[in-house]
Every structure is written in structure tokens, then in C-alpha cells.
Amino acid sequence: MIQKLKSAGIAAIIGAAALASQAQTNAVQTMTFALTAFYQGAPVTNVNHHITNVTQNASSRSVSTKDIISVFGKATTNVFSSAAQLLLVTPIIDGANGPASVIVRDKSAKATNIVDVTAFFSSSSVGPTVRNSTSTNGVLVSETAYAIKTLSVVDAPGYPVLDGHLSLEGFVVENLVREVFKHGLIAFGKGSTWTVNGIGNKGGNPFVVEGNSTITISNPKFIVGPGYSP
Amino acid sequence: MRAKIIIPAAGLASLILLLAGFAYFGGLTPGQQPQVPGLAADSASAARPVPVQPVFRRIAIQTPARDSALPETDPAVMEEQRIEACRQRVAELTELATTREANSLDTILSELSNRNAEIRRAALAAAVEFGDRSAIPALKEAMESNPDPQEKVNIQKAIAFLQLPTLTEADPGLEAPLPPPVPSGN
Numbered sequence: 218m219i220q221k222l223k224s225a226g227i228a229a230i231i232g233a234a235a236l237a238s239q240a241q242t243n244a245v246q247t248m249t250f251a252l253t254a255f256y257q258g259a260p261v262t263n264v265n266h267h268i269t270n271v272t273q274n275a276s277s278r279s280v281s282t283k284d285i286i287s288v289f290g291k292a293t294t295n296v297f298s299s300a301a302q303l304l305l306v307t308p309i310i311d312g313a314n315g316p317a318s319v320i321v322r323d324k325s326a327k328a329t330n331i332v333d334v335t336a337f338f339s340s341s342s343v344g345p346t347v348r349n350s351t352s353t354n355g356v357l358v359s360e361t362a363y364a365i366k367t368l369s370v371v372d373a374p375g376y377p378v379l380d381g382h383l384s385l386e387g388f389v390v391e392n393l394v395r396e397v398f399k400h401g402l403i404a405f406g407k408g409s410t411w412t413v414n415g416i417g418n419k420g421g422n423p424f425v426v427e428g429n430s431t432i433t434i435s436n437p438k439f440i441v442g443p444g445y446s447p
Numbered sequence: 448m449r450a451k452i453i454i455p456a457a458g459l460a461s462l463i464l465l466l467a468g469f470a471y472f473g474g475l476t477p478g479q480q481p482q483v484p485g486l487a488a489d490s491a492s493a494a495r496p497v498p499v500q501p502v503f504r505r506i507a508i509q510t511p512a513r514d515s516a517l518p519e520t521d522p523a524v525m526e527e528q529r530i531e532a533c534r535q536r537v538a539e540l541t542e543l544a545t546t547r548e549a550n551s552l553d554t555i556l557s558e559l560s561n562r563n564a565e566i567r568r569a570a571l572a573a574a575v576e577f578g579d580r581s582a583i584p585a586l587k588e589a590m591e592s593n594p595d596p597q598e599k600v601n602i603q604k605a606i607a608f609l610q611l612p613t614l615t616e617a618d619p620g621l622e623a624p625l626p627p628p629v630p631s632g633n
Contacts, residue, residue: 247541249576251608277611281578282545284614302545324546381614394534419614429604433572435541436534 244307244406244437248319252280252383252413252430256422278424280383280417285370286321288381288419289334292373297323297330305434309404336373342366343386350393357405360393366411368432380420385432387413394436406437537569544573552577559589559602567598575605583609 258276262269282303290297301323308315318335343365350360370383391409411432417424540558543551555577558570574582583606590602 247545249541249545249572251572251575253608253611254614278614278616279608279611280614282576283578287615300546300548436538438538 241442242309242404243440243442244309244404245440246305246307246406246408246437247433247435248282248303248305249433249435250280250282250285250303250431251433252385253427254278254280254417254419254424255427256424277427280419280426280430284381284419285383288370288379289321289332289337291380292337292376292378293332293334295321295323295330295332297321298325300324303334307406307437309439336376337370337379339369339371340367356403357393358395360391360407362389362391362393362407364389364391368411368413370417381418383415383417383426385411385413385415385417385426385430387411387415387428387430392436396439404437404439406439408436409434533563533565536563536566540566540569540573541576544576547577552579552582556582556585556589559585560592564595564598567593568601571601571605575608578609578613580609 255275255277258274261272261274263272264270283299283301286297286301286303289295290301301321304320304322305317306320307317318333319338321330321332321334323330323332346362346364348360348362350362351358365386366389367386368383369385370379370381372378372382389409389411391407394406394408396404396406411434412428413426413430413432414428415426417426536558540555543555552574555570555573558566559574561567561570571586574586586602586606586609590599590606593599593602
């Protein structure tokens, strides 16, 4: 049940994608994180002439895709290289979306390591979605959608507790991407930019995430067949 | 006696002339041109295919070739091609940033001065995702040369982000406690 909820949640990340095709096609998107986290620094005490000064400072750190992949690496006992990517993959079979998944793809010199980390993600829409869209003869030509969405990095059953967690919410702008294939087949997908704030922790230390932090889900690349890259 | 010879001879000559005339004006096979231009030629052209039609066919064959050259000048098609090229470049920059291949950063930074604002924005995002502080001087240079105030702010934010210690570089409060503040002199 939890897994089903998470799958539905991942679908909320990407919005709809569709391809009028008989064969499987994967919509592959790159996820990137650029978050600024503020931690509580350790208190520093200064005693000078019988006056005790205690200073507490907030300390900021960047949270990037690499950091998140590193957290997944610890939980799944993988050591990912700096070339590892976080990909959102939506299989489109017979014109319908299959369940989306999030994978870490690490292309090293010798082999490609692919690890499914879908279970660590949860996402949902909050409230309505507002759209600018144009359709021609019932076919969507262009669309920009605006919504408030949540995205969390959470513990998953069967895996050790994550070394870091995130609970983010923010303004999401989605842009429709259309790709016309041979025989008039049209694929639809959505790239999105999230401007988020929220909370999280790393190594047991809580932090708050600054409001202009961003998550970017690139425009989809439609890969014909079950693979993730051409 | 003379009349018996002259009358049949005249009749035979008339018959020969009649047959010759019929053969000339009425017995032309399709496609044959009359030997003498004039009324006969006009009536023949009205009844037969127009001989210039093959020229039209050639033009009709050439027309698609001209159409295939049209996209170079059709503004709508040119705009579509420009958008597609831009989208492709944005995708390439994203790929370069996430795969972090050698020399990718130079390519990414070179696009900070691209004429297309969308490509500049993608290059900036790619530089942030690449996560290498050696990009900061080039980012500063791009910020100074960019006339757009909003883009200047975005580049400044990118620089600030790259200057931050990363989450995996140091765990705050544990591995890298903040340095003590400078005593105020009290």
C-alpha cells in the first residue's frame, strides 16, 4: 500500500506523459537538486573579564544532487562515482504511462550501475494546477502548468535508515514537451522547475532549506525501447 | 468514241483527287502534324493533347524541390528549427553537467555568453550542477559582462551556492564546527 502511494506520488513529480505507440518507450529525465541548507552551528562560549558570551551561528551548506546520491549509496551499499546521475524514468507502453521510477545511473569506465531508488521518494500535489495551454484539433500543442507540490526523501522498508532526509514544498512550473515520431506518433512529457523550501536532516543534524532552492527535472528524452539512453 | 474515253478518265481523275484530299485532311493519325500550317493545324490542336504539357510536368516535378528549400526562408519553420536546436543544446548542457566528464566545464562555461537566454540559463544551471568551484572566476566574468540585471542576480546566487561547503564535505556541528567568533573586546 505504501509502495502504491509512493508510485502515485512519483507520478505527481512528472505530470502526464503519453505516446500513441505500440512499443515501449521510456521518457527519461534528469533530476538535479540545488538546495541551500541552514544548520544550527555549535554554541561558542567566550569568557572575558567575568562576562560570558555565548554565540550561536547558523551555518549554511549546499545540498546538491551528488549529496543526495551519496545518501542513497550508503543505504543501498553502493559507492557511486561523481558521474552518477539521478534519473526519472517513465515507461510508456501502448500509449499509457507505466509507474514512474527514480534510478541512480552510474556510468563508470567499465560498466553502468543502475540502482532503483524510487522507494526513497514521495511526492504529491497540493491544491489546484493552473494552466496556460493551447490545443489544436484536440491535440495539446503547448502548455505551461503552475502548481504547489511536495517532494520528500524518506526511509524505505527493507533498507537501513537514510543518513539524510528531505521534506520540501514549493512552486512548480511545468512545460510541455512534444516530440513527433515517424508515422505521426506524438510523445508528450513535462520538464519542470521547482522553487522549494522545507526541512531536512543529515547525520542527525536538522536543517532548514532556504526558499529559493531549486529542483530541476529536465525535459524528457524519449528513448524507444526499454533502455535509459540511446 | 472520244466522249467514251474522256468521261471515264475525268471521273477517275476526280476520284483520285477526292481520295488524295481525304487522305490528307481526314486520315491523319493522332500525334501527326499537318504538313501545312493553317486552318487544318488549328483544328488539329483543338482536338489533341497540348504539346507543351510535358513542360508543365517538368515544372511540377521541380516544384517539390523548391518547396524543400523553402524552410530556410520560412520564418515559422526557421523558428521551429531554432527552438529545436536550443532544446537540444540545453539537453546537452544538462548531460555534460550530470555526467561530469573531463573538459565538460569549459564547454558549459563557454555557453554563459551565448546569445540565446535559454541556453545561458541552462549553462548557469549546468555550472551549478557540475559543482566545481573553479567555475567561479568565469561566472564572475559572465556576471560583469551580462547587461541583464536579473541574470546578474542569478549568476551571483550561483556563485554564492558554489562557495558554500557541501553537505558531504562537512557535517556541521560534528566534523567542522564553526570557528569561534572574534572577541568583541569586552
